[in-house]
Amino acid sequence: MTDPADPRHRLIVALDLPGVPEAEALIDRIGDAATVYKIGYQLGYAGGLALAERLAARGLKVFLDLKLHDIGNTVEEGVRAASGSGATFLTVHAYPQTMRAALRGRGAGLKILAVTVLTSYDDADAAEAGYALPVAELVARRAAQAAEIGLDGLVCSAAEAASVRRIVGPGRLIVTPGIRPAGAEAGDQKRVMTPAAARTAGIDHVVVGRPITGAADPRAVAQAIVADLA
Numbered sequence: 001m002t003d004p005a006d007p008r009h010r011l012i013v014a015l016d017l018p019g020v021p022e023a024e025a026l027i028d029r030i031g032d033a034a035t036v037y038k039i040g041y042q043l044g045y046a047g048g049l050a051l052a053e054r055l056a057a058r059g060l061k062v063f064l065d066l067k068l069h070d071i072g073n074t075v076e077e078g079v080r081a082a083s084g085s086g087a088t089f090l091t092v093h094a095y096p097q098t099m100r101a102a103l104r105g106r107g108a109g110l111k112i113l114a115v116t117v118l119t120s121y122d123d124a125d126a127a128e129a130g131y132a133l134p135v136a137e138l139v140a141r142r143a144a145q146a147a148e149i150g151l152d153g154l155v156c157s158a159a160e161a162a163s164v165r166r167i168v169g170p171g172r173l174i175v176t177p178g179i180r181p182a183g184a185e186a187g188d189q190k191r192v193m194t195p196a197a198a199r200t201a202g203i204d205h206v207v208v209g210r211p212i213t214g215a216a217d218p219r220a221v222a223q224a225i226v227a228d229l230a
């Protein structure tokens, strides 16, 4: 992970798999085509947290996608505990109390990313959850709050990346899930873009799960996505 211009570092592969053996097998198949891996609920609750340290020791970057959101004390102490895991990125939901608490618990070397509005939400889902704002406005509001509080980066859809960049400036990371190569199934994602369009929109990293984990040749899919991120 020495050359920041290497487009492989822009791809984060979501290890949404049932267990550590499956995750390790996928990482082996992908080989040097990817350098950053995300461990979320599914793998994390199936022994994946211990994997983070091993991957970091191999020189890979780890994104712990815990999406923390709780009372401040619990978030602060949770982030403090995760700071020793070897992870580079950790997610929290973009609520002001939660974001402030996460920064209090953040250890050296850990970047806290604020999840603005999940990419599986559209305006109707936000309204159903009680929000009066359309998704794009809610993302903008949360991005501004995250920047003011001092978060290291934001998670949003690539559809909002250009406007989020104008709000948060060049110094914060923009990380976008909901990425689908042309023709790939969206599944439960509602705010979707292709890797090339996301790159044009100014993202720092894309997160890709099922298009890679479900592929017959995950290395080839990862390489094709990286080529679009160059």
Ligand SMILES: O=C(O)c1cc(=O)[nH]c(=O)n1[C@@H]1O[C@H](COP(=O)(O)O)[C@@H](O)[C@H]1O
Residues within 6 Å of the ligand: 014, 016, 040, 065, 091, 115, 117, 118, 119, 120, 155, 156, 177, 178, 179, 187, 189, 207, 208, 209, 210, 211
């Ligand atoms: O925080 C995330 O990574 C995340 C935020 C978000 O808004 N949407 C979203 O899909 N994600 C994660 O990104 C990954 C996307 O996976 P695929 O839809 O399979 O590519 C999953 O691991 C999600 O948990």
